Structures are given as C-alpha cells and as structure tokens.
Amino acid sequence: MNMSDLIVLIFTAVVTGGLGFYFGKSLYQKASEKKEAEANARAAEILRNAEVSAENIKKDRILEAKEKYLRLKEEFEEESNRKKSLLQTNEQKLKQREQSISQMMEQNKRRENDLESQKANLAQQTEAATKRREEAEKMLQQQVSQLEKIANLTAAEARDQLVDALKAEAETKAASHIKNVIEESRLTATKEAKKIVIETIQRTAAEHAIENCVSVFNIENDDIKGKIIGREGRNIRALEAATGVEIIVDDTPEAIVISGFDPVRREIARLSLHRLVQDGRIHPARIEEVVAKTRKNIEDEIVEIGERTVIDMGVHGLHPELVKMIGRMRFRSSYGQNLLQHSREVAKLCATMASELGLNAKLAKRAGLLHDIGKVYPEESDMPHALLGMDLAKKYKEHPEVLNAIGAHHDEIEKTSLISPIIQVCDAISGSRPGARREMMESYIKRLRDLENLATAFDGVDKCYAIQAGREIRVIVDAENVSDEKASLLSFDISQKIEKEMQYPGQIKVTVIREMRSVAYAR
Helix, strand or coil, X not given: CCXXXXXXXXXXXXXXXXXXXXXXXXXXXXXXXXHHHHHHHHHHHHHHHHHHHHHHHHHXXXXXXXXXXXXXXXXXXXXXXXXXXXXXXXXXXXXHHHHHHHHHHHHHHHHHHHHHHHHHHHHHHHHHHHHHHHHHHHHHHHHHHHHHHHHCCCHHXXXXXXXXXXXXXXXXXXXXXXXXXXXXXXXXXXXXXXXXHHHHHHHCCHHHHHHHHEEEEECCCCHHHHHHHCHHHHHHXXXXXXXXXXXXXXXXXXXXXXXXXXXXHXXXXXXXXXXXXXXXXXXXXXXXXXXXXXXXXXXXXXXXHHHHHHHHHCCCCCCHHHHHHHHHHHHCEECCEEHHHHHHHHHHHHHHHHHHCCCCHHHHHHHHHXXXXXXXXXXXXXXXXXXXXXXXXXXXXXXXXXXXXXXXXXXXXXXXXXXXXXXXXXXXXXXXXXXXXXXXXXXXXXXXXXXXXXXXXXXXEEEEEEEHHHCEEEEEECCCCCCHHHHHHHHHHHHHHHHHHCCCCCCCEEEEEECCCCCCCCC
C-alpha cells in the first residue's frame, strides 16, 4: 500500500467518523427531544391526575365537614330539646307544688277558722251550760225547800222513808220472781237437760274447735319469742294489726299460738311468721311488707287449689272467677265442716246417684261442686246463700239445670229439674254424718263477723278485727279523719251499739287504735 492510498483511507475514515458523529449526534438529539417530550407529557398527565385527586380529596373533606356539621347540629338540637323538656317538666312540677302548697295553706286557713269558730262556740256552750246548771241548782233547792214545807219532813227523813218502802217492795218482787223462776225451771227442765247433753257431746270434739280457731307456729328456740314481741311489743302489735289475728306468746316451749276465727288470716299470719323468722329481720316495716307478699301468695294459692280441685273432680269449662271461689272454700267452714271437702263429697255423691238413675252424671257433679258457692261470695249480702250462688252461676253462664239445683237445694225456689232433688238429698247426707257439723261453731263465727261489720260501719274506721274469741274487738281508724278525742268517743259509741244490737256472754273490750304516719321520699 502506498502513501496515497493510506491518505485516502485516513481521509475516508475521518469523513466517515465525522459523518457518523454528526448522524449520531442528530439521532441522540432526536432521542433526547423525544424522551423530553414524553417526560413532559408524563409530567403533565401526573399533574392533571394530582389536580383531579386534590379536587376529589377536597370534595371528600367538604362532605365530611358538612356531615360532621349536620351531626353536631342534630346533637345540639337533641340536647337543647332534652334540656327544654326537662325545664318544662321542672316548671310543671314547681307549678304543681305551688298549687299543692297554696291548697294546703287554704286548708290550714279554713281549719284555723273552723277551730276559732269551734272555740267560740265551745266557750258559749260552756257559759250557757254553767248558767243552766246554776239555775237548775237554784230551782232544785227551791223545790226541796217547798217539799219540806209541804211534807213537814226534812230531806234526810224523806229519803229514809223512801228507802224503807223500796226495800219492802224489792223483797216482795224478789220473792215473786224466785217463785216464777222455779216454776219456769220445772217446765223447761227437759229442754235444758237436752241442751246440756248436746253441749257436752260437742265439747268432746275439742280437736276440731282447735283446728278451726287456733294455729300453732313451732319455733326452734324460745329466743325467737323476744324478737317476735319486739321492743315494748311493737313487733307483735304490728303483726296483729296487719293480719287481724291474735298472737299468743306464753310459756309454752317452742310454740307460738295464732288465734282467729278466719282461717285465711291465720294462714297469712303463720306463713308471715315463718318468713320473718327465717329472714331474721323483724321490725314493723318489714312485717307489713312480708304480710302483703304473703297475702298475695295466699291469693295465688287459692286459685291453684281451685284449679287442682276442678281437675281432680273432672269438671271442665268453669269460669276463672268460679274456680277462684272454689279455692276459697278451702278456708271456709259450714257448721264446723270444711266447705271444700263438703262440696267435693256432695259432688261425688250426686254423680253416683245420677248414674244409678240414668241421669247426666257430669252435670250433677258440676251442680254438687257449686251448690254452696254463695257462701264464699266476697261481699256481704242479705240474700240466702243458695240464691246468691244461683245468681253467681247465672252471671258466669252456667247450665239452667245447674242454676235450678243451686237455688233450690234449700227450697228457696221451685225445683224444675231432676238433678235439683239429688243435690238437696246429697247435701243432707254429707251434712248429717255423725260429727260432720257443729251448729255452735257456725253461730260463733257469724257473731264474730257481725261484730266486725258493726264496728266497720262507723265513719273513719279503716280496719276492724275481732280477737280473743270475740271478747275483744280492735278498731284501726284513719288518723287523718279521726282525732284522739273522736277516737275516744268512737270506742264509747261502738260499745253502746254492741250492747243494743248484739247478744253475747260476758263483756267485750273495744280498743280503738289511731296511728299517725308521715312518709316522704328523697329523690
């Protein structure tokens, strides 16, 4: 290779290198510009996306702020309404209190005016009575002096002559009366002898009388007696006032006697004592609470007894009130015979007799179970128990044959059904069994009920209980309507009415209890 070829080759390489550099640079610039354009486009797109995101975030924050504002506004309005209603309630209470206070003030003013007028009237009456007494004494002295002048005798001499004459007259009348008594005794000796024999036979069944009048509550030790009596006897008084029975705490070991003619009251007292002794807290407030709960439980037990009885007897479809009255029979007696047991026995006898005669045994059993339902009517009535029971059964839509059987089993109405004479016969069979009934017990219980009803009829009497076999009646009055002076007068009025309207052996002690209670609530 010569030198010229080498130069050409070098020149060609230089030119080619320069062109390659130029074209490379051009391609690099184009690639750079393309990359720059793409980067700018991506940056613009990112910017647009950022602006869109920022706008969305702004809208979300605005919505959240609006929702929070609305929620806070609702809470504020609710709180404002609640406070407003509370203020209105308090304002109403204040108005009611103001009205009650104003009414009390008016009542107090009226009472003060009444007291002032009563004082003035009493003073006038006292002054008038004093004047009348003085005038009466003067007139008496004048009459005595005139009589002494007319009779030519002093008052002492006239008194002695009058006493002698009265003594002679009394001796004559006494002798005549003794003669009449002896003659009457001879005429009635047979009758009196029969009466004594009957009373002697009745007294032999002592356990029945105890069962009907007395319940025994057994205790573990005699220390409990002190808790039951309480300080100064307040616990036993509260228990007697709440239950209407007499609690006898004596020297009998480990026993307390509950006396009362009403079996329901005795059962309430017995169960209340049992709960109080188990609980250990024995005070007047607790006693009243336990007695109220026990009374409610006894009512539930009465319903349960009635339901169990109708199920056992197979008598269905009775009204719930009739079922309740059947349960109440468990705590009633008829001439010493348990009324529920008597009714069950009559129902069974009626069903057997009706079956033998080819009659409806279920209807006869139903009538036999309900025939004495009038004896447990919750309110006092002058109607015979047969008619009262018929009205009750009619009220609760019993069968007409059942109604006639109930009303006619003591011949108060005419018998129109073949079941009616069966009920009457079975009632007589159940009641005429030897030792089934005792006339004296029924009359004794009736006398105690009449005694309680007599005292309850007076105004202001809240509760009334006959205790100690009718020798004492305790009357609990309303302390707001009866004052201490009126309570004293009330005991006298009740005793006078008992003397006029009732017959009883010995004497009856009337005790009026007035208890004032003030109750307030701290809220």
